[in-house]
Amino acid sequence: MSQFRCGEKKVPLTDEDRAIWDWQIATEDLGEAGQERLKGASVLVSRCGGLGSVVAYELAAAGVGTLVLAHAGNLQPSDLNRQLLMTHDWLGKPRIESVRRRLLDLNPRLNLVTYNANLSEENISEEKINEIVAQADLVVDCAPLFTERYAMNRAAFQQGKPIVECAMYDMEYQITTMIPGETPCLRCLYPEDPSGWKRKFPVFGAVSGTVGCLGAVEAIKLITDIGDPLTNRLLCADLRRGTHGEIAIHRRPDCPVCRSL
C-alpha cells in the first residue's frame, strides 16, 4: 500500500455538485469526502491528443476541480481520428482552444489553466516546465515524444509529485503509476529513448482512448485513495489479441533522476 497522499485538499460541495456527482458519490469508498478531494485537486495533463483528451474529459466529468493542460499547434485533419476534444469546424485553429471549449461545455465549473505549448525543454525552459508542474498535485503524461516525457518525469520527481505514465503504439498500450521515492521513474524503466521512434505512429482512437480512461482512473485513485494504484508494475495490453499482463518493475540504483530519493 502506497504511503503517498495527493488529495489532501478538500473543497466543500454545493447542492449543484451533489446533484451532478450523485451516482459517483454512491461509490462506497468515495462518498462525499472523496468528491470533495476531487474538487480540491489539480491535475496536469500533457498533451491533450488521442490519449490526453480522454484523460482530461474523464477527469472533468469526474469533478476534478482544476486541470492544467498543455497542447500546442493548430488542429489538422489527421488529428480527428482520435483527439476527441477537437471538432471538424475547428480545423486550422489552436487545438488548446478547442480543448478548453469542449471541457467547459461538459463542466462549466471546471478551473482551467491552459498552455499552447508542448512541455519539452526544446520548446520551453526547464524553469517554465517546473512552474507548470508545480501547479498540479499530479501529472498524467500523454506526450508523444520522449523529450517531453523525460522533461515531465524530471520535474515531477524533483517536486515529489506522482506521474501516471500512459502510452500506446499500434494496438498496444502500457501504463504505470510512478511515485517519487516509492517506485521507479521513467528513466529507471527506459534509460534512453528507443531508436527510430517517430512522431507519427499507428493509432486508433479506441486504443488511445482505452489507455486514456485507465490513466484517468489512476489519477482518481491517487486523489481519492481508492483501491491500489498501478505502482511498481507495468500493465501491458495487446488489444489486437485481447490480452493483457503485468510486469513487476524496479528502481535502478544508478538512475540519474531518482536515485537520491
Added chain:
Amino acid sequence: MTIQVKLFGQLRTKTGQETIAIESGSEGSPKLGDVLADIAQNYSEAKNLLFKPDGTIAGGLLISIDDEAAVPDPDLALKAGSTVTLLTAISGG
C-alpha cells in the same frame, strides 16, 4: 532447451513476429545476450532496437523474464522454460 520470447511495440513491427522460440545448444544455460543476438541476426531491422551501436543492450528496451523486469545484463543466464518479454519504449499519445 527452448526460450520463448514475446515481442511488443516496434519490435513486433520490425520482426513481424509476436513470439519467437529460440533453441539453445545443450551446453549450459543460454544467456540473455545470446537470445537478443539471435533475434538481431535473424531480423536485421530490429537490431537497433535491441543493441546500441557499441554493442551494449539498448536503453529503450525493457526486458522482463517471467513477468519480472530484469537487469539488462547480457550474461544473465536463462532457465529452461523461461519466457523473455521484450518491450520497446512507446510514447504514443
